Amino acid sequence: xxxxxxxxxxxxxxARMVREKxxxxxxxxxxxxxxxxxxxxxxxxxxxxxxxxxxxQAAACDEEQAKGTLRGPFHGVPxxxxxxxxxxGVRTTCGSRILxxxxxxxxxxxxxxxxxxxxxxxxxxNMDEFAMGSSTETSFFGATRNPxxxxxxxxxxxxxxxxAVAAAMCFAGVGTDTGGSIRQPASLCGVVxxxxxxxxxxxxxxxAFASSLDQGGPIARxxxxxxxxxGVIAGYDRRDSTCVDIPVPDYLAAAERPVKxxxxxxxxxxxxxxxxxxxxxxxxxxxxxxxxxxxxVVVEVSLPHxxxxxSTYYLIAPAEASSNLARYDGVRYGHRAEGASGLIEMMSRxxxxxxxxxxxxxxxxxxxALSAGYYDAFYGKAQKVRTLIRGDFTKAFxxxxxxxxxxAPTPAFRLGEKTGDPLTMYLSDxxxxxxxxxxxxxxxxPCGFSSEGLPIGAQLLSKSFREExxxxxxxxxxxxxxxxxxxxxxx
Amino acid sequence: MAFETVIGLEVHAQLSTRSKIFCACSTAFGAxxxxxxxxxxxxxxxxxxVLNRKAVECTIRTALATSCTVQRRSVFARKNYFYPDxxxxxxxxxxxxxxxxxxxxxxxxDGGTKRIGITRIHxxxxxxxxxxxxxxxGAQASLADLNRxxxxxxxxxSEPDMRTPEEGGAYLRRLHDILVYLGVCDGNMExxxxxxxxxxxxxxxxxxxxxxxxxxxxxxxxRNVEKALEYEIRRQVELIEDGGKVVQxxxxxxxxxxxxxxMRRKEEAHDYRYFPDPDLLPLIVDESxxxxxxxxxxxxxxxxxxxxxxxxGIPRYDAGxxxxxxxxxxxxxASAAIYGGNPKTTANECVHWKDAVxxxxxxxxxxxxxxxxxERGTISATASKTLVELVLSTGKPFRTLRDEQGLTQVSDxxxxxxxxxxxxxxxxxxxxxxxxxxxxLLSFFVGQVMKESRGKANPKMVQExxxxxxx
Numbered sequence: 001x002x003x004x005x006x007x008x009x010x011x012x013x014x015a016r017m018v019r020e021k022x023x024x025x026x027x028x029x030x031x032x033x034x035x036x037x038x039x040x041x042x043x044x045x046x047x048x049x050x051x052x053x054x055x056x057q058a059a060a061c062d063e064e065q066a067k068g069t070l071r072g073p074f075h076g077v078p079x080x081x082x083x084x085x086x087x088x089g090v091r092t093t094c095g096s097r098i099l100x101x102x103x104x105x106x107x108x109x110x111x112x113x114x115x116x117x118x119x120x121x122x123x124x125x126n127m128d129e130f131a132m133g134s135s136t137e138t139s140f141f142g143a144t145r146n147p148x149x150x151x152x153x154x155x156x157x158x159x160x161x162x163x164a165v166a167a168a169m170c171f172a173g174v175g176t177d178t179g180g181s182i183r184q185p186a187s188l189c190g191v192v193x194x195x196x197x198x199x200x201x202x203x204x205x206x207x208a209f210a211s212s213l214d215q216g217g218p219i220a221r222x223x224x225x226x227x228x229x230x231g232v233i234a235g236y237d238r239r240d241s242t243c244v245d246i247p248v249p250d251y252l253a254a255a256e257r258p259v260k261x262x263x264x265x266x267x268x269x270x271x272x273x274x275x276x277x278x279x280x281x282x283x284x285x286x287x288x289x290x291x292x293x294x295x296x297v298v299v300e301v302s303l304p305h306x307x308x309x310x311s312t313y314y315l316i317a318p319a320e321a322s323s324n325l326a327r328y329d330g331v332r333y334g335h336r337a338e339g340a341s342g343l344i345e346m347m348s349r350x351x352x353x354x355x356x357x358x359x360x361x362x363x364x365x366x367x368x369a370l371s372a373g374y375y376d377a378f379y380g381k382a383q384k385v386r387t388l389i390r391g392d393f394t395k396a397f398x399x400x401x402x403x404x405x406x407x408a409p410t411p412a413f414r415l416g417e418k419t420g421d422p423l424t425m426y427l428s429d430x431x432x433x434x435x436x437x438x439x440x441x442x443x444x445x446p447c448g449f450s451s452e453g454l455p456i457g458a459q460l461l462s463k464s465f466r467e468e469x470x471x472x473x474x475x476x477x478x479x480x481x482x483x484x485x486x487x488x489x490x491x
Numbered sequence: 492m493a494f495e496t497v498i499g500l501e502v503h504a505q506l507s508t509r510s511k512i513f514c515a516c517s518t519a520f521g522a523x524x525x526x527x528x529x530x531x532x533x534x535x536x537x538x539x540x541v542l543n544r545k546a547v548e549c550t551i552r553t554a555l556a557t558s559c560t561v562q563r564r565s566v567f568a569r570k571n572y573f574y575p576d577x578x579x580x581x582x583x584x585x586x587x588x589x590x591x592x593x594x595x596x597x598x599x600x601d602g603g604t605k606r607i608g609i610t611r612i613h614x615x616x617x618x619x620x621x622x623x624x625x626x627x628x629g630a631q632a633s634l635a636d637l638n639r640x641x642x643x644x645x646x647x648x649s650e651p652d653m654r655t656p657e658e659g660g661a662y663l664r665r666l667h668d669i670l671v672y673l674g675v676c677d678g679n680m681e682x683x684x685x686x687x688x689x690x691x692x693x694x695x696x697x698x699x700x701x702x703x704x705x706x707x708x709x710x711x712x713x714r715n716v717e718k719a720l721e722y723e724i725r726r727q728v729e730l731i732e733d734g735g736k737v738v739q740x741x742x743x744x745x746x747x748x749x750x751x752x753x754m755r756r757k758e759e760a761h762d763y764r765y766f767p768d769p770d771l772l773p774l775i776v777d778e779s780x781x782x783x784x785x786x787x788x789x790x791x792x793x794x795x796x797x798x799x800x801x802x803x804g805i806p807r808y809d810a811g812x813x814x815x816x817x818x819x820x821x822x823x824x825a826s827a828a829i830y831g832g833n834p835k836t837t838a839n840e841c842v843h844w845k846d847a848v849x850x851x852x853x854x855x856x857x858x859x860x861x862x863x864x865x866e867r868g869t870i871s872a873t874a875s876k877t878l879v880e881l882v883l884s885t886g887k888p889f890r891t892l893r894d895e896q897g898l899t900q901v902s903d904x905x906x907x908x909x910x911x912x913x914x915x916x917x918x919x920x921x922x923x924x925x926x927x928x929x930x931x932l933l934s935f936f937v938g939q940v941m942k943e944s945r946g947k948a949n950p951k952m953v954q955e956x957x958x959x960x961x962x
C-alpha cells in the first residue's frame with residue numbers, strides 16, 4: 001500500500017493499519033479532514049463537517065489503543081453519516097430548512113453502532129431534503145456534485161454519502177434507501193451501496209420519510225467494506241418494533257465465497273423498457289458474463305407487476321411522508337416562522353418556509369391519497385398492488401438465488417437536467433423501487449464506465465435476510481471487473 | 492307527540508400502567524409540566540413507538556370482563572390532525588381493527604336488569620394539554636404541557652341501547668365499578684382518568700330510524716352526564732316540537748350554566764386520514780395469552796353483591812355498600828373469616844371504619860377481635876370504639892390495648908352491685924321517682940353506673956341488677 005495515498009485505502013485496510021499501529025487515528029483522521037477541506041468546496045458532499053469532534057474522537061481512540069483497548073472493528077477510522085441519522089449534540093438537518101438548527105438530544109441506533117465500532121465521524125453528508133429526490137438537488141443546503149464529473153449530479157437521496165465515499169472524503173458512509181436512495185447514487189458515483197432487508201437495520205433515530213420502506217445501509221468503495229459495515233450496523237434493536245431479531249451472519253466471509261452454481265435470474269421486465277441506456281445494458285451484461293464465467297447459471301424470470309411499482313411507490317411513500325412530516329410545525333423545535341399572529345398562521349407559514357417544493361409536492365400527494373373518499377382508490381389499492389409485487393419476487397426466488405438488473409437506467413445526468421420535470425426524475429428509480437416495496441435486500445456494485453467516463457452499477461436482489469448471497473455475487477463481479485473506485489479529483 | 496331517547500356512550504379510561512403506552516415515561520399525575528416527557532412522546536425526529544405490554548393486558552382483561560371477543564389481530568392506526576398538544580401531529584389509535592368487539596354490561600333499572608351492548612374497545616394514546624395565559628379568548632400565549640402525551644387510554648364504545656339519562660348513569664357507574672375492580676383504571680373522574688362522551692338523539696315513539704344525534708363532551712361526573720343528557724333531550728324535543736330540526740354536531744356541557752352549547756358542526760369535522768401506523772406491527776393476541784389473562788379476572792360487582800348477601804346472610808343493601816369498593820369487600824370477608832359470629836355486625840363495623848380500611852391503616856384482625864369481644868360481652872360497644880381508635884393512633888394490637896387499658900367489661904354481679912349501690916345512694920330523688928312510676932329513669936341509672944365503671948360495665952347486666960334492686 002506504499003504507493004496508495006492514505007485516503008484511498010479501503011475501510012478494512014485503514015482499520016488494519018490503525019490496529020497494527022502503522023498509522024494513528026489522528027493521522028488518518030487528519031488526512032480525511034484535509035481531503036474534505038480541499039475537495040468539499042467543489043463536491044459539497046457534507047452539510048456539516050466536524051473537525052474538532054472528529055479530532056477529539058481520533059485522539060481518544062489513540063489514547064485507548066495506547067492502553068491496549070480497541071473500541072471495535074473500525075477503531076479510529078473515519079466513517080461518515082448521512083444527515084438523516086440523529087447525532088447527539090450535533091446538528092441533524094435531514095437536508096431541510098425546517099431542521100436547519102435541530103440538535104438532537106439522542107443518537108440514532110446506527111450512530112451508536114458506528115461509534116461503538118470505534119469509527120470517527122468526520123461529518124454529516126448532504127442529501128435530498130427528507131430523502132425525497134434522486135439527485136441531491138432538493139437539499140436546502142445546495143446540490144452535491146458528482147466527483148467523476150462536477151457538472152453532474154451524484155444521484156440521491158444519499159448523494160452526499162456516495163460522493164464523499166467516491167471522492168475519498170471518508171472511508172465509508174451510512175445512507176438510507178426508501179426507493180433506491182443508496183443504490184442509485186452508489187451506481188452513479190461508482191461505489192458499492194447496500195439496501196438491507198427491511199427490519200435488518202434499526203430505524204431508531206433515523207429521520208422518517210416513508211416508514212414502511214426506509215432502511216439504512218452502507219456505502220463503501222469495495223464489497224468487503226460494505227459487508228463489514230453492514231455487519232456493524234445490522235441487528236436487533238428493541239426501540240424499533242419493525243426491527244427483526246435474527247442473528248447477523250458473517251457478511252465479510254460471504255463476499256469471498258464462490259458463485260459456482262448460483263442461479264442468476266434476469267427479470268425480463270427490467271430489460272424491456274425504452275429508458276434503459278445501451279451503455280448501461282452493455283455494462284450489466286459484462287457483470288452477467290463475470291458471474292457465468294465463474295460458474296453461475298442464468299435463468300430468466302418474470303416480475304409481471306413491475307410496471308405498477310412506480311405508481312404504487314408514489315402513493316405509499318408520500319402517504320406515509322405526509323403523516324411523518326406533520327410533526328414539523330414550529331411548536332417544539334426546528335424552524336418557526338416569525339411574526340405570525342396566531343397558531344394556524346404560525347404553523348402554515350413555518351411549513352411554507354421550512355419545506356422545499358419537492359417535499360411539499362409529496363406531502364400534498366400523500367394527503368390526497370389518504371383523504372376520506374380517496375383512500376380506497378389510492379392508498380388502499382396501492383397496498384394491494386404492493387402485495388402483488390412482493391408475490392412476484394417470492395415466485396422469482398423459487399427459480400433464482402439472485403436477480404441481476406441495472407441499478408439506474410442511465411449514468412449520472414447533469415445538474416438541473418431533470419429538476420423541472422418531477423416525473424422524469426422519478427423514473428431514475430424505476431429499477432430500485434420494487435425492492436423497497438417487497439422489503440427484500442439489494443446491492444449496487446460498479447460494473448463499468450460509460451464512454452464519457454461515468455460510472456455504471458449493476459443491481460443484485462435476493463430474498464429477505466439473504467444479504468450474504470448479494471455479497472457473494474457482488475464480490476464475484478468486483479473481482480472480475482476491477483475498476484477505479486476513487487474519482488480522479490484533485491484539490 | 493311522545494318521544495323516545497336513544498343514548499350511546501363512549502368512555503375513555505386511563506389505563507393503570509406505570510409507564511406510557513409507547514415509551515418508558517411515567518404516567519404519574521401532577522408532575523411539573525413536561526417532566527414526564529422524552530423524545531418519543533414529544534415526537535422528536537426519527538424516534539419510534541414501542542407498545543407497552545401491560546396496557547394491552549389491561550385492555551384484554553376489560554374485554555373479558557365485559558364479555559367482548561378479543562381479536563387475534565388488531566392494528567394501530569394514525570389519526571392525523573394538527574394541534575400544539577399533539578406533538579407528532581397524529582394520535583396513535585386503533586381504527587378499523589380494534590382489539591375487542593361485541594360485548595355487554597348488565598345494569599339494574601326499575602328493579603330489573605337491562606343488557607347494554609358494547610360495540611368495541613380499542614387502545615390509544617392521550618394528547619398533552621395547553622395552558623393559556625389568562626382567559627382562553629384573550630390569551631397572549633399558550634404553553635404546552637406534554638406530560639399526558641402517550642398516556643395509555645382505552646376507549647369503550649357502547650351500543651345505542653340506553654333510553655333514559657338514568658340508564659346512562661347506571662351504565663357508567665357499572666362500567667366504572669368493573670374497571671376499578673379489575674384494577675385497570677383508577678376511576679378518578681376529576682383527574683380525567685375516566686371520561687365520557689355521549690351520543691344522544693330523540694325519535695317519535697314507534698319510529699325505527701334513529702333521529703339526528705348530537706355528541707356531548709366535557710362532563711366530568713356521573714351526575715353531570717345525567718344532567719347534560721336531561722338538558723339535551725329537552726332541547727332536542729323542544730326544537731322538534733317548535734318545527735325545528737336537530738343538526739349533527741358536537742356540543743359542550745357547561746356545568747355552571749346547566750346547558751349544552753354547540754362546538755362544531757358535522758361539516759366542520761376533521762378528515763383524520765386514518766391509515767395503519769407503519770411503525771408498529773399488527774398486535775397479535777394468541778389464545779393462550781387470553782386464557783392466562785382470563786384467570787386474572789376477579790369477581791365483578793354484581794356477582795359479588797349477590798354472593799355476599801347469600802353467603803353471609805346480610806342485607807343486599809349492606810352487601811352493596813361493601814361491594815362498592817373491592818378492597819372493602821375483601822376486608823369484610825377477611826374479618827368474617829377470622830371471627831364468624833354475626834356477619835351483620837362485622838359488616839357494620841367495616842362500613843363504620845371504611846376510611847381507615849381503604850387507607851390500609853386497619854387490619855381485618857382488629858375488626859374481627861372488636862366484634863368477637865363485643866359479642867362475647869368482654870367489652871362494651873363504647874370500649875370497642877375507643878380501642879379501635881387507639882389501634883389507629885398507636886398501631887398496637889387491639890387485644891394488647893384492651894388489656895393495657897383495663898377496658899374489659901365488668902360482668903360479674905358482685906362488683907356491679909357495689910357500683911349500683913353507690914349510684915342509688917347518690918340519687919335518692921330519682922329512686923323515689925322511679926318507684927313512683929317514672930320507668931324512664933331506668934336509663935338514667937344505667938348511664939350513671941356506666942359512668943362510674945368508666946364504660947367497663949356490661950350495660951345489659953347493669954339493667955338487670957338495677958331492675959332487681961329497684962323492683
